[in-house]
Amino acid sequence: MKQIEDLVDWFYGKEKALIALSGGVDSALVACAAQKALGKQAVAATADYKTLSQEELESAKSVCQEIGIRHVIIEYSELDNPDFVKNDQNRCFHCRTELAEHLLALSKKEKISLIVDGTNLDDLAEYRPGLVALKKNGVQSPLVEIGFTKSDVRRVAREIDLSIHDKPSNSCLASRIPWGNTVTAEKLVRIEKSEIMVKQLFGVRQVRVRDFGDSASIEVDKNEIIFLDNKKNMSILEKYMNGLGFYRITVDPNGYRPGKLNVITD
The missing domain is CATH 3.30.70 (Alpha-Beta Plaits)
Incomplete structure (x- = not known):
């Protein structure tokens, strides 16, 4: 259980944290650790940007109830963004840049300086320009910093009885x-x-x-x-x-x- 302890410890000393929660197991594990360390000072945020499937949105709501973390839904439409709609190699960069803007606005409203996501080490091996956009906007990735792979995430999530430990990976419908x-x-x-x-x-x-x-x-x-x-x-x-x-x-x-x-x- 050392890895979950390391993840919880990562949040100790922080006053508050905003977790970008997609509905998948990675960000759910981060949210769970943040809630254990910070209690009510941890807030999860899910973007309903109209390219997220209803199934993923419901999963996000359900796992937040399971964890016991306050959950905020950010609503906007990526289809209003011409850079996203044209769908070139940088679609994910434009998507995550817009997401970061909304997360930053929410963090300002909630007076939270720390924003984190569920990126793990395996994600860094793939072509993911969206990760560059998030990092550029100050979003931190505790799973990467501690050294979690995807298999580590699933194993630890199973050990702590997180219901979506074996949930298949998903991505936006676009x-x-x-x-x-x-x-x-x-x-x-x-x-x-x-x-x-x-x-x-x-x-x-x-x-x-x-x-x-x-x-x-x-x-x-x-x-x-x-x-x-x-x-x-x-x-x-x-x-x-x-x-x-x-x-x-x-x-x-x-x-x-x-x-x-x-x-x-x-």
Whole structure:
């Protein structure tokens, strides 16, 4: 249990802390440690920026209740940001820059000087310009400073009985749209609806529906691909997704892996 003690100790001596909480296990563990160290002086904030799935928002609310930390929902729309909507290689940078601005405004209102997130060591190995934006705006990452990997996070979260210790990683719905293709509200809605239907029909936990205009590629965890062999349910899914404007639907035989759409399309 040394790592959770180290994480709690990281917050000792701080007067207050604002935790950027996404609804995933990483930021939930940070929020839990902050609450243990600071009690009511720890505040979690989740941005409902209209590209976050409803499932993730509900997860954030639920885990904050479980931890017992005060939870603030920041509402704004990334679709009002033309730099984000154009969806180039810097989409995540623009996203996190805007998020940081809202977090800074909230921290000023709450008189909190320390803002932290759930970035872990493994995140640093991926192409994540959003992390640069957060760091540039003074957001700190205790998991990185202490030396937590993703597996460390899940293990420690399980040890302290955090309910979402095995929750699959997720990302904003815009990550399903290839770079160079404009992000729209209509695309986000049909992506979210399609992913919900895949989960309901096949019982899989990890799903990405990649939006390629008239066509869509479904990715699930490699160990769960076999669940999609149900022809009856696949027929139901295809009819449903046809109604959303996806007329060619494929299942990626290689399964889900992060960052698969980090390419520019014509």
